[in-house]
Amino acid sequence: MKTLILCLFSVTTIFIFSCKAKNKKMEVLPFDTMKVVIWDLMNANEWNNTLIIKDSSLIKSKNNLKLFQQVFYIHHTSKEQFYYSYQFYEQHPDKLKALMDTISTYGPRQRFMPSIKPK
Numbered sequence: 001m002k003t004l005i006l007c008l009f010s011v012t013t014i015f016i017f018s019c020k021a022k023n024k025k026m027e028v029l030p031f032d033t034m035k036v037v038i039w040d041l042m043n044a045n046e047w048n049n050t051l052i053i054k055d056s057s058l059i060k061s062k063n064n065l066k067l068f069q070q071v072f073y074i075h076h077t078s079k080e081q082f083y084y085s086y087q088f089y090e091q092h093p094d095k096l097k098a099l100m101d102t103i104s105t106y107g108p109r110q111r112f113m114p115s116i117k118p119k
Contacts, residue, residue: 029077029085031095035102037082040071042103 029037044067052060072079089096 026081026084028088029081031099031102033075033077034085034089034099035106037071037075037077038099038103039106040075041068044068044071 045064048060048064048067051063052058068079072082089099
């Protein structure tokens with residue numbers, strides 16, 4: 001009985017530490033990547049709001065999830081890595097403020113970029 005409890009405790013301990021190690025291996029998205037991903041997520045959300053107004057049969061949360069998955073796919077990241085990175089930025093308010101300020105200036109510039117065509 002003691003051996004069984006000891007084995008169970010050992011397996012549980014190893015499992016817990018392996019889960020924590022997995023989270024620590026995940027890398028934080030770089031500042032510029034995070035900026036673009038958040039901007040695209042905001043645009044996807046606005047696009048979804050426009051679609052919902054036009055077609056009320058769409059379910060907002062399901063459609064939002066599909067659009068968000070497409071954004072993550074385009075930027076070669078995952079939902080887990082994005083939220084891990086976002087938590088990192090939330091824990092560092094100075095970096096989060098810089099990120100949000102950059103996004104607010106990034107948006108208006110992106111709006112006019114498609115009209116500029118190289119010669």
